[in-house]
Amino acid sequence: MAEVSYRDELGKLRRRRVYGSTQTEARRKQRVVREALQRGTPIKPSTTSVASWIETWINGSLAASDRRQSTIDLYTAVARRHLVPDLGQRRLDHLRPSDIEALVVAKRKAGLAPSTVRTIYTVLRAALDIAVRDGLMQSNPAVAVRRPSIGRREADFLTPTQARSLLDALEGERIEPVIRLLLATGLRRGEALALHWADIDLESRILRIRWTLTRTSVGLVLGEPKTDKSRRSVSLPGSAVDLLREHRSRQADERRRAGDTWVEQDFVFTTEIGTPLEPRNVLRRFGVVARRAGLPGAHLHTLRHSAASFLLAAGVHIKVVQEHLGHSSFAITADIYSHVTSEQSREAADHLDRAVDWSRREDDGDTPPPPDGGLWR
Numbered sequence: 001m002a003e004v005s006y007r008d009e010l011g012k013l014r015r016r017r018v019y020g021s022t023q024t025e026a027r028r029k030q031r032v033v034r035e036a037l038q039r040g041t042p043i044k045p046s047t048t049s050v051a052s053w054i055e056t057w058i059n060g061s062l063a064a065s066d067r068r069q070s071t072i073d074l075y076t077a078v079a080r081r082h083l084v085p086d087l088g089q090r091r092l093d094h095l096r097p098s099d100i101e102a103l104v105v106a107k108r109k110a111g112l113a114p115s116t117v118r119t120i121y122t123v124l125r126a127a128l129d130i131a132v133r134d135g136l137m138q139s140n141p142a143v144a145v146r147r148p149s150i151g152r153r154e155a156d157f158l159t160p161t162q163a164r165s166l167l168d169a170l171e172g173e174r175i176e177p178v179i180r181l182l183l184a185t186g187l188r189r190g191e192a193l194a195l196h197w198a199d200i201d202l203e204s205r206i207l208r209i210r211w212t213l214t215r216t217s218v219g220l221v222l223g224e225p226k227t228d229k230s231r232r233s234v235s236l237p238g239s240a241v242d243l244l245r246e247h248r249s250r251q252a253d254e255r256r257r258a259g260d261t262w263v264e265q266d267f268v269f270t271t272e273i274g275t276p277l278e279p280r281n282v283l284r285r286f287g288v289v290a291r292r293a294g295l296p297g298a299h300l301h302t303l304r305h306s307a308a309s310f311l312l313a314a315g316v317h318i319k320v321v322q323e324h325l326g327h328s329s330f331a332i333t334a335d336i337y338s339h340v341t342s343e344q345s346r347e348a349a350d351h352l353d354r355a356v357d358w359s360r361r362e363d364d365g366d367t368p369p370p371p372d373g374g375l376w377r
Contacts (some may be wrong), residue, residue, distance in 0.1 A: 002030035003015055006037050036138065050095065051088030054079050057127045068223060069216040083244065087124075092136050097144040100124065104148055114150040121148050154304035155336050162295055163306060169293035175285050177247040178269045178277065182300065184240040186307030186325050189300050190214050191230075193277055194222055195268040202244060205236040209326065215279050244268070246304045308337055345369040 004016045016033050020026035028077075058076050064070070086103055087095065100121070107117045125142035132140050158166065161213045163183060170176040189210035209232050211222050225231050230336050236244075245267070254272055255262050263274040270276060281299060290298040304325070311321050322333040 002026040004030055004033045004037070005246050006023045014222060018303075048092050050090050050092060051084045053092055053131055053136065054084055054088070054127055057130055062126075068214075068226075069218055069221055070214045074119070075123045075126070078119055079127065082115045083124055083127070089228075092128075092131055092195075093138075095128075095137075095141050097141045097171045100142050100145045108148075112148045115149065118148045118150055119144070121259050136260070147148060147166070155309075156297070156299075156302050157305040157309040158295070158302060162293075162298075163292045165291065166298070169289050172286065173289060175277070175289070177243060178282065178290075179286060179303065180242055180243050182303040182309055184237055184243070185234055186311075187234070188212070188304060188326075189279060189282065191225070191326075193267075193269055193279055193282065196266040197248070197268055198266055199245060200268065202241050203240070206233050207236060208233050213276055213279060220276060220278070227326075227328045229323070229328045232323065232326050234324060257312065305336070312337055 001017055001019050004018075006014055008014050018033060019031035020029055058079060064073055067075070077203060084102075086106065087099065090099065103124075104121060105358075107120055108114075112120075121142065126138065128137065128140040128142050131137045167169050167180065167183075170179055171180075180187070181187065182192055187209070191209050194211035194213035195207065196211075199210055207339055209225060209230060212225055212230075214223065217227060239373070251270065253272075255264075255274065259275050260275050265274060265276065267274070267276045286298075286300055291295060308321055308325055310319060313323065318333055318337070319330060321337070322330050325333065327333045
């Protein structure tokens, strides 16, 4: 037996005894206790279960964090759906890196998307970080596990013919203006639904992204974009300007018909009484329209990818497309749209072949280049 004496946070003298089958083992455990005291970490294992801690974390640190409400909702759902059922019965101090690896493997075998598996790992690691902070664990076992990777996946996008079919199927739908704008600009759903008329300058053909609209557990939330790159000005094509002018005129007619029931909030896309469109309703209705157009695999985000692909295919520089879409880095844009940029690279190579005469000349090389010699010009 070995003993360590120390004073707790109230100054009271405490003793911690450890036992071993040999003096060497007892001294080793004694040294571990002393090192834990020096680090300020717990010297007595916690009997708290993972399930109990998850609920404490959700209602405490997670709720008090400065994360967006939509992120808090996501983390809560993931923790209760995946962490509590799979790891909930284990004690925090008994959780090992191999347990977390086994969880990742099980979720992959269950057919979950790679992004979902990564989110599960992210939520668990965040919860365990706070457990370490609060002295319930000496270290976070998730740190020793490699974060699950997400393989690169080319973005789904519509061909011009498919886009035309979709627009035809949209005719007369209430969501028609917002879907047309998404396809014309590549905005995110939340960015488009959060647009106010004050954000749009039709004369200058510019709209400003200042807000996002999301459905959370506390209702519809109008929040700021995540990053500085997301706060941006987007140039409008002429067709989008015409669309918005027509939409504003129709909205004015609706406002007159609604009378006192109209809720004036300056939103661009509204219900018949002026309230913002429900994001989930837009998503559901778009699914109906996409199936009608013969595009059952199309999603709202497909419109964003399609707009970017059309821009790149038209020769717009990828850096301009990045700023247009509001991606936080050039690398993200290049990675997502590599299928388009690869095609452009092949076209550039063909242009180079046509621009330069690569055949051998019979002269000594002093013949001047032709006046219209492409790159020689």
